Amino acid sequence: MRQRKVKNEQVRLASLEYLQVQNSSEIRSRWSEFLKEKNSAFKGDIYLEAGCGRGHFLAALAAEHPENFYLGAEGRSSVVLRGLELVRDKALDNVLYIPEFILDIETFFADSELAGIYLNFSDPWPKARHAKRRLTHRDYLKGYKKVLVPGGFIEFKTDSLALFDFTLDECRAAGLAIEECTEDLHRSGLPARLVTTQYEDRFRLLGKPIRYCRIRIPAKSDSELPY
Numbered sequence: 001m002r003q004r005k006v007k008n009e010q011v012r013l014a015s016l017e018y019l020q021v022q023n024s025s026e027i028r029s030r031w032s033e034f035l036k037e038k039n040s041a042f043k044g045d046i047y048l049e050a051g052c053g054r055g056h057f058l059a060a061l062a063a064e065h066p067e068n069f070y071l072g073a074e075g076r077s078s079v080v081l082r083g084l085e086l087v088r089d090k091a092l093d094n095v096l097y098i099p100e101f102i103l104d105i106e107t108f109f110a111d112s113e114l115a116g117i118y119l120n121f122s123d124p125w126p127k128a129r130h131a132k133r134r135l136t137h138r139d140y141l142k143g144y145k146k147v148l149v150p151g152g153f154i155e156f157k158t159d160s161l162a163l164f165d166f167t168l169d170e171c172r173a174a175g176l177a178i179e180e181c182t183e184d185l186h187r188s189g190l191p192a193r194l195v196t197t198q199y200e201d202r203f204r205l206l207g208k209p210i211r212y213c214r215i216r217i218p219a220k221s222d223s224e225l226p227y
């Protein structure tokens with residue numbers, strides 16, 4: 001996708017450097033320590049939204065849970081800038097952006113560093129030959145499972161039925177349990193309907209149902225899995 005030109009983008013990004021983690025692979029395996037240095041009040045868990053866009057969802061969660069830390073990975077710089085400006089304007093001290101595309105999550109995080117991963121309206125990559133680029137392809141799921149704590153979760157929302165079906169199939173192939181699942185989140189009583197993303201709001205206005213599932217990472221005692 002072509003990036004949108006934003007006035008003074010580089011200067012504005014540089015002025016918000018303090019909200020970005022540029023060298024995330026160097027922080028791998030010591031995220032907790034690093035985030036405590038950033039915010040001494042941080043005592044909770046670390047969550048990641050991969051493909052967080054302009055960060056509305058992360059900002060809402062972060063405001064509700066000041067004890068946790070929320071990381072947003074986003075590869076498009078013009079979108080990162082909007083997200084950083086939102087975090088600055090809301091004066092949140094528990095959100096940081098990783099301004100990169102996540103390709104191999106294990107280069108960013110070591111085993112069990114994250115409590116949860118959010119995948120909201122991930123690019124659907126509709127062509128079969130691009131299936132490996134979908135963020136719920138089994139190769140990605142395998143990485144998420146490693147970097148999540150035992151008993152952690154992945155929450156996934158999409159408007160795309162094809163991507164939703166693909167995701168459920170990939171979870172089955174990876175031996176991951178689906179804890180919650182609905183083809184119409186906003187007609188369900190599930191708590192995930194309460195904090196929405198920017199894309200979710202847009203699709204709801206168009207009357208499109210939001211598909212959602214919550215994938216549970218097995219606790220240590222769970223039976224052997226394919227990965």
Ligand SMILES: C[S@@+](CC[C@H](N)C(=O)[O-])C[C@H]1O[C@@H](n2cnc3c(N)ncnc32)[C@H](O)[C@@H]1O
Nearest residue numbers: 051052053073074075101102120121197198199
């Ligand atoms: C359709 S938007 C959804 C944004 C937001 N999650 C929402 O629901 O409003 C998908 C975003 O994911 C970003 N993205 C796609 N693949 C990514 C990856 N591998 N790592 C980080 N960001 C990614 C895109 O640049 C785009 O901004």
